[in-house]
Amino acid sequence: MPNYTIIQKDFYREKGQWLSTVGIWKKCINPNLHYIYIFRKAQKYQKKSIPGIFWRLILRHYQIKYGFQIYPETEIGEGLYLGHWGALVINPKTKIGKNCNIAQGVTIGQQNRGKNEGFPVIGDEVWIGPNAVIVGNVKIGSNVLIAPNAYVNFDVPGDSMVMGNPGKIYPTEEATNGYINNKVYIQS
Numbered sequence: 523m524p525n526y527t528i529i530q531k532d533f534y535r536e537k538g539q540w541l542s543t544v545g546i547w548k549k550c551i552n553p554n555l556h557y558i559y560i561f562r563k564a565q566k567y568q569k570k571s572i573p574g575i576f577w578r579l580i581l582r583h584y585q586i587k588y589g590f591q592i593y594p595e596t597e598i599g600e601g602l603y604l605g606h607w608g609a610l611v612i613n614p615k616t617k618i619g620k621n622c623n624i625a626q627g628v629t630i631g632q633q634n635r636g637k638n639e640g641f642p643v644i645g646d647e648v649w650i651g652p653n654a655v656i657v658g659n660v661k662i663g664s665n666v667l668i669a670p671n672a673y674v675n676f677d678v679p680g681d682s683m684v685m686g687n688p689g690k691i692y693p694t695e696e697a698t699n700g701y702i703n704n705k706v707y708i709q710s
Contacts, residue, residue, distance in 0.1 A: 524540075526540060528562055528600045529546060529558070529559060529562045529563075530546065531600040531601050531706040532555075532558050532562065532600065532601060532602050532603070533545075533546055533549060533555060533558075533559075534601070534704055534706055535601050535602070535603040535621070535703070535704045535705075535706065536549070536552075536555065536603070536704070537704070538703070538704035546559065553587075553588045553607040554588075554604040554605070554606070554607050556584065556588075557584055557588050557590050557592075557604065557607070558602060558604060560577065560580050560581050560584055561581060561590075561592055561594065563577045563580075563581075564577035564578050564580070564581040564594040565594045569594075577594075578594060581594065588607045588608065589607060589608040589609045589610065590604070590607065590608075590610045591610065591611045591612065592610065592612045593612075593614040595614040595615070596612055596613070596614045596615075596616055596617075596618070597616075597617045597618065598618045598622070599618060599619045599620035599621070599622070599646065600620055600621075600706050601620050601621035601622070601705065601706035602618075602622060602624075603621075603622070603623045603624070604623075604624055604625075605623055605624070605625045605626065606625060606626040606652075607626065608626050608627075609626055609627050610624065610626060610627070610628050611628070611629045611630070611631065612624075612628075612630045612631075613630060613631045613632050613641055613642075615632065615640075615641040616630050616631075616641050616642050616643075616644070617641075617642075617643045617644065618630075618644045618648075619644060619645045619646035619647070619648065619664065620646045620647070620706065621646055621647045621702055621705045621706055622644065622646070622647065622648045622649070622650070622702075623648075623649045623650065623701065623702060624650045625650060625651050625652040625653075625654070625670070626652050626653075627652050627653035627654075628650050628651075628652070628653065628654050628655070628656075629654075629655045629656070629657070630642055630644070630650075630655075630656045630657075631655075631656075631657050632657065632658070633657050633658030633659065633675065636658075638657075638658030638659045638660060638675055638676075639658065639659060640658060640659025641658075641659060642656050642657070642658065642659070642660050642661075642662060643660075643661050643662070644656070644662040645661075645662055645663045645664035645665075645666065645680060646664040646665075647664050647665050647666075647698050647702050647705070648662055648664065648665075648666045648667075648668070648698070649666075649667045649668065649697075649698050649701040649702055650668045651667075651668055651669050651670035651671070651672065652670045652671070653670055653671045654668045654669070654670060654671065654672045654673075654674070655672070655673050655674065656668065656674045656675075657674070657675050658675045660674065660675060660676060660677050660678070661677045661678070662674070662677075662678045663678055663679045663680025663681070663682070664680045664681075665680050665681045665682075665695075665697050665698050666678050666680060666681075666682055666683070666684065666697055666698070667682075667683040667684070667697040667698050667701060668683075668684045668689075669683065669684060669685040669686070671687060672684050672685055672686060672687060672689045673686075673687040673688055673689055674689045676689070678691060679691070679693070681693060681694065681695045681697055682694060682697055683697050
């Protein structure tokens with residue numbers, strides 16, 4: 523199997539096709555993919571290097587243009603999929619696993635006081651629906667579906683769905699079946 527770049531793995535999630543560099547550039551007409559491309563370029567370089575400064579300036583421009591507030595310091599695994607563009611906020615200290623889908627209107631942020639003071643850690647193959655909010659030092663397991671408009675400020679075990687405000691956990695082994703498509707698998 524060829525050694526694909528993280529950008530190729532992110533773009534694979536859209537249609538299930540491996541793209542060349544030119545194919546990736548053609549897909550950058552899509553605001554979601556365009557932002558992911560620039561985000562991954564900004565992550566690739568040291569913050570104070572010439573390319574790092576360049577890509578961070580470009581990223582800042584597109585944060586404002588598209589409404590994505592995701593910083594290069596944010597740890598996000600390969601296979602990131604942004605379903606729609608606009609009004610997405612992710613705290614830079616958040617950690618997100620592989621093959622995750624994040625919809626529009628989502629906020630993933632810190633909690634500044636209380637028992638959950640801190641930042642979320644989100645597992646692999648998590649689907650986060652429109653306008654969901656995840657805050658605080660919480661652990662979201664793998665294979666979790668967070669329904670639209672859910673408010674999550676508590677730990678969520680793997681293989682489950684969270685619905686409502688306040689959120690309620692429903693265990694299910696098929697939580698993300700049909701929601702996380704074109705998964706990127708990692709060679710051991």
